[in-house]
Amino acid sequence: MSDPRENSGSTVAKGKVYPSPEAALADITQGATVLIGGFAGRGRPEGLLRALVSNGVDGLTCICQGAWPQSPEIMDVAELIANGQVRKLIAPLGFYSGSGGPVAAFWQSGEMDVETVPPGVLAERLRAGGAGLAGVFLPAAPSDRFLGGKEVRRFGDRDFVFESALRADFALLRAEEADTLGNLIYRGSQRNWNPVMAMAGRVSIAEVSLVHEPGGIDPEAVITPGIFVNRVVLQAD
Amino acid sequence: MTTPSRLDNQQMAQRVFQELRPGSAVALGSGLPGLVAGQARPGSQILFLSEGGGLGYQASAATAGQGQTVVDSGGQGVDLIPGGSMLSTIDVAALVRGGYAGVVVLQPAQVSAQGDFSHWTTAATPGLFSPGWAWDLANGPGRVIAIMGHTRADGSANIVSQCTLPVDGAGCVDIIITDVAVLRVGEEGLVLEEVAPGWQAGDVTAITGAPLILASNLREMSFEPVVAEPPNKVYSSGLAAIHDLPQGATIMIDGFAGLGGMPNYLMVALRDHGVGGLTLISNTAGVARVIGFGTPPGRLAIDHSILVDNHQIKKAVASFPVSPSPSRPSSFELALQRGEVEVEVVPQGTLAERIRAGAAGVAAFYTPTAAGTQLADGKETRVFDGKEYVLEEALRADFCLIRGYKADTLGNVVYKGTSRNFNSVMAPAARITIIEVDQVVEPGELDPEEIVTPGVYIDRIVLRPPDFLGYE
Amino acid sequence: MTHENDKPRLDREIIAMRVAQELPDGGYVNLGIGIPTLVSSFVPEGRTVFYHSESGVLNCGPLADEGEEDIDLINAGGQFVKPVPGMAFFNSADGFAMIRGGHVDVTVLGAHQVSAKGDIANWMLPQRGVGNVGGAMDLAAGAKDVIVAMEHTDRENHPKIVQVCDLPLTGKECVSLIVTDLAVIRRTTEGLVLEEVAPGWTAEEVQELTGARLTVSPSLREFQL
Known part of the structure; x- marks a missing residue:
């Protein structure tokens, strides 16, 4: 596979910065599992989502907060679904079905599976994946609808359920600023899923508003260290 | 007969606010709970937690959509208060499961007499349960307050003997605050404790779908805020801060290696x-005293050795318990040779992860570290995808003594350089966490984006005297 | 096994220099204590390597100059290091997530013993009764590539590369490359393959000082620096 970055040369000298979201996603393949940051319209990598729609790759498993478009101006995973690219959606909020629409139709027809999960459980599974653990025992709730077939074990005075680690082929992230080494900082609620998804993605791509040279970000302020970030793209205006 | 008027949403939120006390985090779900944040007054120091990652916020003074970078659980822009901080999703999950959200406020669609609830998403997405944060919040250790209309628009009851919608959490709800009453979910059933002004117990019973027990002190709801003094976390001295640390306690103390990062x-x-x-x-059981790590010549570093020498340590759980140089044994190694102390050697990453698990409400995890070695002896192992993993359990402590750089009076902390390492992992993993810092500042002086340990995890703060040296 | 051979062996710097060639451009590398620490001084020109340190810093810099020491900026061995642009600080839970999660490309470790199957023993000598495991087991289990840099034999000239380790293990079947003062040995599915020998040494002489059977690579050559 050729390096999708232009002007090949020392990859390090150029840092991890890619010229466009399309270039950063050039090697995504059919059936990939994709993590997508964002909560209530904040911290969503809109440019990368748009590039993914134009890439057209399908059979994707998308893991994100949910397909709940906040407004027509904000690119949402719902558009990927409407474009027929998503085979499975794993999300705490599922999708907004109040207004019907193409997302509900894909689910009702069986073309897309939907698995809804509590976000605290999903976050912990992703962290376990990113941290090299095989899985974790999380508190089990009485008459828990998520238990289905999972191992329950007692530790101390209560029951815990085994949740397996989760990783993904790609993580599409949004951050405010990056340096060329991939160190990231966020702004307000933009942070949400992005740091834990950065850990769990095999290829983690951050869309940012500003790219610094190394030293441009205070090392004390870094939230996602560059070791978790493989590619950086500048958000288009 | 005229029906007495119901409370408006603001009054319900005011009543919820009376239940809150400064100090721990209060998680607010989407919908009506969002109004509770609007009740906060400057200085009330109630740290509202939003699903959007804001910890310590209030209703925004600016017009909606005018540049607020922080959102509440419903996606509305809010403002952080001085001393607020930002969390990511995994941080929110850990805080809630770890029991640091003392109170959770949700708006269920239905609550049963047993405290079972159905969340609004169950009704909003027919055929598909979309738990959002409700499941995590309700099933965490925090006290759950339901804020909701007593009945639906069609007059049917939201408070019922058994939920007719799928149950999202069994036995979770502790208190129900509606537009007509306050109900407590008791062992014996639903107890009517308060009624809205103008309402009689019978009026409430008539529109409730479950039997109600009348409290002996049944009273009318009031809406005045309850004033509670925020806890003072700043202690005058080290001794004052640890005065109640008991004999036989389990303690965490950071000490990666050198002089930085240790609460000397x-x-x-x-x-x-x-x-x-x-x-x-602790990562080490005291090696700086023998190795120096930059201690001036002729001086001795203050590390765990001083506790060993004073015969206070029974056992150490550490990754690096003894001196790297066998010819310069530490106090702990000598005590070990004399049979005065025990040691449990734990790989450093496993140690960090066990402490993190204890902080985050995770009981145990499977790690590949130490598989096939003697440090896995007696532990359960399991193969996943052809690779062997070892089951390791969470660690918590009674007291945690750590070192930070700056803290504000609410306990928000920033560290310095590599002195962060185990300190910020341990902070949330003990019943009482005491931090020693070089500077104490006022809330608002630390950048909320850069706060590493939010104040909810810190119980006591001690200023390290400016003339105190890390060696003697 | 204790055949006396007094041909000159390579010094620690040469071992470190040879290991440095294995580090990938742009890779994240964790260096253990001892010979591995020397590796950072010999990274080939034009290649950039980012050092991960268990002390809680990514892009860890070189040793600090005298008078410039900062107690809040140390490496995993507790030595003072220089600040460099692009550092990031993190806590120990995140630091080991980086290691176990396969985000660290290469670790270079010292060892008491390495076995034919790639097991490594480096944390404890039983006669002491207690050992410092530190981050060694996490690195052995988690880093994508484990390179061992060590002397070929111990002080009594006993082989440190053995059929089966008799010292307490640090990790199983994890070592991919062994660089010693006599040889470069790669672990493959066929076992240990001798790829390079120190100047003046033959494959047979190296085998004599090795406790496990070596397959000699058809392209066996002298140390490539």
Whole structure:
């Protein structure tokens, strides 16, 4: 596979910065599992989502907060679904079905599976994946609808359920600023899923508003260290 | 007969606000709970937690959509208060499961007499349960307050004997605050404790779908805020901060290796305090005293050794318990040779992860570290995808003594350089966490984006005296 | 096994220099204590390597100059290091997530013993009764590539590369490359393959000082620096 970055040369000298979201996603393949940051319209990598729609790759498993478009101006995973690219959606909020629409139709027809999960459980599974653990025992709730077939074990005075680690082929992230080494900082609620998804993605791509040279970000302020970030793209205006 | 008027949403939120006390985090779900944040007054120091990652926020003074970078659980822009901080999703999950959200406020669609609830998403997405954060919040250790209309628009009851919608959490709800009443979910059933002004117990019973027990002190709801003094976390000295650390306690103390990052001042206080039989959880059991790590010539670093020498340590759980140089044995190694102390050697990453698990409400995890080695002896192992993993359990402590750089008076902390390492992992993993810092500042002086340990995890703060040295 | 051979062996710097060639451009590398620490001084020109340190810093810099020491900026061995642009600080839970999660490309470790199957023993000598495991087991289990840099034999000239380790293990079947003062040995599915020998040494002489059977690579050559 050729390096999708232009002007090949020392990859390090150029840092991890890619010229466009399309270039950063050039090697995504059919059936990939994709993590997508964002909560209530904040911290969503809109440019990368748009590039993914134009890439057209399908059979994707998308893991994100949910397909709940906040407004027509904000690119949402719902558009990927409407474009027929998503085979499975794993999300705490599922999708907004109040207004019907193409997302509900894909689910009702069986073309897309939907698995809804509590976000605290999903976050912990992703962290376990990113941290090299095989899985974790999380508190089990009485008459828990998520238990289905999972191992329950007692530790101390209560029951815990085994949740397996989760990783993904790609993580599409949004951050405010990056340096060329991939160190990231966020702004307000933009942070949400992005740091834990950065850990769990095999290829983690951050869309940012500003790219610094190394030293441009205070090392004390870094939230996602560059070791978790493989590619950086500048958000288009 | 005229029906008495119902409370408006603001009054319901005011009543919820009376239940809150400064100090711990209060998680607010989407919908009506969002209004509770609007009740906060400057200085009330109630730290609202939003699903959007804001910890310590209030309703925004600016017009909606005018540049607020922080959102509440419903996606509305809010403002952080001085001393607020930002969390990511995994941080929110850990905080809630770890029991640091003392109160959770949700708006269910239905609540049963047993405290079972159905969340609004169950009704909003027919055929598909979309738990959002409700499941995590309700099933965490925090007290759950339901804020909701007593009935639906069609007059049918939202409070019922058994939920007719799928149950999202069984036995979770502790208190129900509606537009007509306050109900407590008791062992014996639903107890009517308060009624809205103008309402009689019978009026409430008539529109409730479950039997109600009348409280002996049934009273009318009031809406005045309850004033509670925020806890003072700043202690005058190390000894004052550790005065109640008991004999036989399990304690965490950071000490990666060198002089940075160790709470030397608190260590001296603990030596002077004198209690023994302690189980120490720490990366090292004191090696700076023999290796130096930059200690000026002729001086001795203050590390865990001073506690060992004072016969206070019974056992150490550590990854690096003894000196890297066998010819320069540490106090702990000598005590080990004399049979005075025990040691449990734990790989450093496993140690960090066990402490993190204890902080985050995770009981145990499977790690590949130490598989096939003697440090896995006696532990359960399991193969996943052809690779062997070892089951390791969470660690928590009674007291945690750590070192930070700056803290504000709410306990928000920033660290310095590599002195962060185990300190910020341990902070949330003990019943009482005491931090020694170089500077104490006012809330708002630390950048909320850069706060590493939010104040909810810190119980006591001690200023390291400016003339105190890390060696003697 | 204790055949006396007094041909000159390579010094620690040469071992470190040879290991440095294995580090990938742009890779994240964790260096253990001892010979591995020397590796950072010999990274080939034009290649950039980012050092991960268990002390809680990514892009860890070189040793600090005298008078410039900062107690809040140390490496995993507790030595003072220089600040460099692009550092990031993190806590120990995140630091080991980086290691176990396979985000660290290469670790270079010292060892008491390495076995034919790639097991490594480096944390404890039983006669002491207690050992410092530190981060060694996490690195052995988690880093994508484990390179061992060590002397070929111990002080009594006993082989440190053995059929089966008799010292307490640090990790199983994890070592991919062994660089010693006599040889470069790669672990493959066929076992240990001798790829390079120190100047003046033959494959047979190296085998004599090795406790496990070596397959000699058809392209066996002298140390490539």
